Amino acid sequence: AQSVTQLGSHVSVSEGALVLLRCNYSSSVPPYLFWYVQYPNQGLQLLLKYTTGATLVKGINGFEAEFKKSETSFHLTKPSAHMSDAAEYFCAVSTLLNNDMRFGAGTRLTVKP
């Protein structure tokens, strides 16, 4: 079955600094990859997704991620952090063969003023 691993349960950056949240996946078939953001007491909101085609995908709020098959990675980046980016971020994977989406344990992003 597919799975994802998010490296770093907590990441802290200064406002205006680069954000890098790491995600590695495992799948025996081509994966569909997603990043979601969760604010306190809310559900998950889609940031971006990769299914096929261009490996660099752009999402909302200035985030982007690059699918690297050779590294089995799908890291999330944003050039300049904003205070409003502070939240929990989840990487997720699904495939054509499975009904369920598998989530990582999440990375809590803190943005310091």
Next chain:
Amino acid sequence: GAGVSQSPRYKVAKRGQDVALRCDPISGHVSLFWYQQALGQGPEFLTYFQNEAQLDKSGLPSDRFFAERPEGSVSTLKIQRTQQEDSAVYLCASSLVAHNQPQHFGDGTRLSIL
């Protein structure tokens, strides 16, 4: 258009009671998913519906958990004889089809078992 709506937002029950959690998916969404999210963890898959058919219930932790979607729209997750370990946030998500389409999540029901 309205997003995925879940009710109640918060539910407190005594151990041993039965609870029912409701999910109203986005209109027209064929697929519906239930997840359980423990504190500090990512969502864990419970079950999946395609229209009214429950195609996958492999994630349900025990036979105390039951889900239904009788008319292919609203879904109910029922937990019988609740235990303290059932305390979690229960998330519902819907999508047009499974696999490569993003799932749209509700805000969840926070269940606390005393």
